[in-house]
Amino acid sequence: MITQAHTLGKDESLLVECQNDFRLLPEVCEAFKLMQTAAAQDNVDIQIVSSYRSFERQLSIWQNKWSGKATLLDANENTLDSAALTDQEKILAILTWSALPGASRHHWGTDLDVYDKKAVEKSQHNFQLVCSEYDQGPCTLLNNWLNEHAIQFGFSRPYAEYKGGIAREPWHLSFQASADKMFAQLDEQALLNNLRKSNILGLESIVTNMPDIYERFVLNRGTV
Template sequence: MKNSIVLGVLIITALFPIRAQEYTPEVLTGKVQKTMQDEFSGLQPEVVEAFHKMAAAAAEEGIKLKIVSGFRSYEKQSEIWNNKYKEYRKDGLMPPEAVRKIIEYSTIPGTSRHHWGTDLDIIDEEPGIKEKVLDPQKFMEGGPFHKMKLWMDDHAADYGFLLVYTDNSDRKGFHYEPWHYSYAPISKNMLKAYRELNLVKTLRTSRLLGGQILTASFMEQYTKEQILDINPDLID
């Protein structure tokens, strides 16, 4: 009898994924403590398993998939943000322009999909490129990662991975990122939960450089463009 109950719970869990309200604000904003040992640290187990299966299939075609950025904590994203802000201010940009420049590719800490353990920046390790790997030009025809891009276009979705920031001229928000994939079976539910957060309240206590720019109206537009203007297949 006990085994039957356990089996029933497992079946229900498989059929009905985690509800949006079960993700805490701390998990959704990366304010969790994780020990980072390798590129898989902080990723959800199902994501790691799916990536390994995808990487094994790609390897048969001479493509060596490598994660260059997976889970990213709130603290790490804050470090990235503050360093870029200092750089742009040193270059002469005023605070509003510096913030706008940052969010061409980088997120406000607490709003990164990398906080969720579902999103990966992926390249092909086979060509041996070490510097400036997250460059859209490297994924285009003639670039070292073009073969990988073509393979991912055809096969990534078979393993649950979808490109987040697509090459769509009508899309606003973050620029095209041919390296950023999200594990849709989990991230779609996490995005649902994330949309329920009050970002202004959640980020109010953050000590970010340029934080005075992040007003309620700014965050409303940021949510609409940077957070939600993504691959529509990642939104329920």
């Protein structure tokens, strides 16, 4: 049974180890392996970069970006000066690329980031997980393959286009049937209550801006 704890990244009991310590829901792992095998026949080496991420891990990412220990980027992957941003601007900048702790699809065990490992290694490219690598770089063939075949294995690409909320992420896959069940459990108040119990930086501004954050980023309805 799916609970809010699962959607918030607080319960890992439904997960299995899929490949190389990356964890997913059992049905997601099975579908991924089938897709991986099919892609290999077309000389595409789909490998996981990131899968399940706990609330605590997402919180660590947030804290590092808020405190200036990690780089902030705009939607076009340009570096921002964290010290020059207001709290509201900083929240929007972080949320463009990193979900609010408790609101990440990576909490669900349904979503994963992928790349073409062999193509990256062959290119001797310093892989950074950025859009250019999928548009005109070593993961272009993978990107094109996913455009054509991912849906056949039950995977969608929730961040295929930028709508004014979360940035475009061509590497992000979601197993639609299972993700829809998790999405249905999302609750703004539960998310807020969970954040209040944490030591998240910028809490006051998050609370003030939560209606916009929830609509624009958590539901990813953006601004357009």
